[in-house]
Amino acid sequence: MLLVLGMAAAVPSVPSGPPRAATAGMPPMPGMAEAAGTTQGLGRGLAAEQDGYRLSTATCGVPAGRPTAFRFTVTGPDGAPVTDFAVHQTKKLHFYAIRTDLTGFQHLHPEPANDGTWTADLAALTPGSWRLYADFIPNTGAHAAELVLSRTVTVPGEAVPVPLPAPSDSTTVDGYTVSLHAQPFSGAQQLTATISQDGRPVTDLQPYLDAYAHLSAFHEADQALAHLHPADAVNGDGGGPTLTFQALLPEPGNWRVFLQFQTAGQLHTAQLTLHID
Template identity: 90%
Template sequence: MTHATGASQGLARGLAAEQDGYRLNTATCGVPAGRPTAFQFTVTGPSGAPVTDFAVHQTKKLHFYAIRTDLTGFQHLHPEMADNGTWTADLAALTPGTWRLYADFIPNTGPHAAELVLSRTVTVPGEPAPVPLPAPADTTTVDGYTVTLHAQPMSGAHQLTATISQDGHPVTDLQPYLDAYAHLSAFHEGDQALAHLHPANAVNGDHGGPTLTFQALLAEPGNWRVFLQFQTAGQLHTAQLTVHVD
């Protein structure tokens, strides 16, 4: 079972700027190329006023993602909010092209409040240099770690497991990251629908791994670009894989 914070946890979503009366508002539809940007936005509620009360989920009040249309340049940030409800996300430099920016949050309206993911696109000026999506693969390496995905997910619910090793040895010292031993973000090729998942494994100090089990709720068939984030010795690692869903 995943760490569910709403009825739609894990389902592909996040392609609208407004849902259930909540709206993602950005100060600009463009972002400069090649340099870090303090990107500002607000979330307004059904009353039309900026929301300032957010529930903490996965240790944060809001998660912010950025990805280019070719599914490169992934960023997962935790912005700061001013008293007036204005959030500032410190984006690393973006390359030219069209990017989708996502805000993932739960309004603090009670124990049954649903998790929402809203998004908007922004344009980064310049001549885009699209990167072809890498072919589907079961294994990748990052920072000396080998990450292997087991089982081919089908659209809808299906179990997916990830195994992490280093120099051929199982890794058993994963540290908690966002209240879990990993965070998996997946973006659908073409429309950039977002799914994010957390392993079912119980957290017990710095003793995670080597196998993490996810309930892979990837609602649409096709290729998904998967970003698996995990932490060891205080360092965050991000493994990237393409997964094909039939």
């Protein structure tokens, strides 16, 4: 199985909060593109609408400090809520949340009501500007491709930005050490993840979303989203220690990477910063 990303976008219609300073040489922030009336961000998961499909929410704000049942719909080209979605990566929809400084990552799998309303049970969010993404494949009409739509919401209160950790090729989580290496490959990047515990290779990875890992990456300058699964075939609870991803990270600079994997029924989320030249 080889899954290379899932990204989509046009221009968000909900204004973002104050942008972070862009890295030199990076494209403008989403708000700058919106002001200029351009389509900056096409193909990067930064839009509320694409190909007639629209991510609609009842509010532009989320309360701080407590769990929230965040409701939204996906409307189709006819303006009606979409109620038929294809199952991909074992779910009908993948929902992501991340703050502008790339902290607070959440990856959820809500279920729709019969009227097409989705409810994502968000854990408590800290004050600041957050981007919320819906990743899905509509099972109606002529569109059979994966779409990733997003909107920004504001969580009230004093936002305390967290500096992005420096690039590193390894990190630890729940006693596991995860190493991630990137190298150019056919115009993209090949990412290799190696997982160990107490210096010993881990070989008991369990399937998670039809693969032995799920990788989500967010671009530092604008929160562009890339997500992918390893190319390694799944064969029971015997994954690891090395997983290979064929990644398309279309912009240079720093990406905050979240690698999720499962052992003994427990999901682990490793975080590190990856620099792409």
